Amino acid sequence: MANAHSHDSHDAGHGSVKSYAIGFILSVILTVIPFGLVMFPTLPKSTTLAIVLLFAVIQVIVHLYYFLHLDRSIAQRNNVIAFVFTAIVIVLLVGLSLWIMFSIHTYMMAK
Amino acid sequence: MSNLVTNAGHAHGHDHGHDDHHHDSGEMTVYGFWLYLMTDCILFASIFAVYAVLVNNVAGGPSGHDIFELPYVLGETALLLFSSITYGFAMLALYKGKKQQVLGWLFMTFLLGAGFIAMEINEFHLLISEGFGPSRSGFLYQVNKHGLTATNKTRLSCLSLFWHFLDVVWICVFTVVYLMGTL
Numbered sequence: 001m002a003n004a005h006s007h008d009s010h011d012a013g014h015g016s017v018k019s020y021a022i023g024f025i026l027s028v029i030l031t032v033i034p035f036g037l038v039m040f041p042t043l044p045k046s047t048t049l050a051i052v053l054l055f056a057v058i059q060v061i062v063h064l065y066y067f068l069h070l071d072r073s074i075a076q077r078n079n080v081i082a083f084v085f086t087a088i089v090i091v092l093l094v095g096l097s098l099w100i101m102f103s104i105h106t107y108m109m110a111k
Numbered sequence: 112m113s114n115l116v117t118n119a120g121h122a123h124g125h126d127h128g129h130d131d132h133h134h135d136s137g138e139m140t141v142y143g144f145w146l147y148l149m150t151d152c153i154l155f156a157s158i159f160a161v162y163a164v165l166v167n168n169v170a171g172g173p174s175g176h177d178i179f180e181l182p183y184v185l186g187e188t189a190l191l192l193f194s195s196i197t198y199g200f201a202m203l204a205l206y207k208g209k210k211q212q213v214l215g216w217l218f219m220t221f222l223l224g225a226g227f228i229a230m231e232i233n234e235f236h237l238l239i240s241e242g243f244g245p246s247r248s249g250f251l252y253q254v255n256k257h258g259l260t261a262t263n264k265t266r267l268s269c270l271s272l273f274w275h276f277l278d279v280v281w282i283c284v285f286t287v288v289y290l291m292g293t294l
Contacts, residue, residue: 020199056286
């Protein structure tokens with residue numbers, strides 16, 4: 001019984017043709033729109049930048065969910081914990097580094 | 112990290128008794144590979160930080176805005192995305208136990224991956240501004256070749272993670288380097 005259950009959740013963790021197709025179509029949309037906005041500029045620069053960044057974040061999440069099969073199932077729990085920990089490290093590492101470097105830049109320019 | 116694993120195993124044992132061993136070595140290997148990918152992720156993130164700091168300091172040389180060709184990058188992205196889905200189909204065939212289909216999809220993935228690398232190598236005639244492309248591609252190619260001979264489920268699962276993970280890194284590359292560089 002326990003075995004059959006673990007087998008089921010195992011299969012669910014590998015996705016299906018449908019889930020790969022959904023992920024693929026979403027990725028195409030989320031790739032083409034930012035490329036289009038940058039190649040044929042129609043919106044103000046700051047708006048385009050915001051959309052490009054937002055779409056990148058959404059596409060990363062789409063890939064994690066549909067291709068890498070990160071979800072809220074028990075089988076994926078440790079993987080998700082590791083990923084969240086890594087994401088926090090990255091936010092600190094990149095965010096704080098850029099903060100330091102750009103404030104140095106600003107202070108140097110001010111003189 | 113090892114704490115997490117032992118804790119999870121312990122809690123599990125409590126729930127189902129000590130005879131529950133469905134966390135076989137294959138699953139642990141894939142989990143370990145995932146942890147490796149997470150460290151790789153941190154490495155890429157620090158390279159992105161370096162890039163972001165240096166990107167505007169071109170000392171009068173050409174910046175990304177002058178040399179990037181977005182249609183070309185879109186082509187590379189398409190190849191990588193197609194290879195992601197063909198690898199996904201290879202994994203689905205693997206779980207159905209259809210060896211011929213697995214090899215077919217893996218071969219498709221190999222061709223698409225090789226096409227991506229060919230385009231990237233070609234592009235490096237022009238691109239001097241980022242340091243992480245060549246080493247990353249070299250690794251990708253190596254692992255891809257390795258995948259053609261591996262029939263082991265665990266190894267293919269790890270490669271699957273690696274392959275899709277590279278696609279995630281590529282999203283960050285085309286967004287931060289190419290799109291924001293051109294904007």
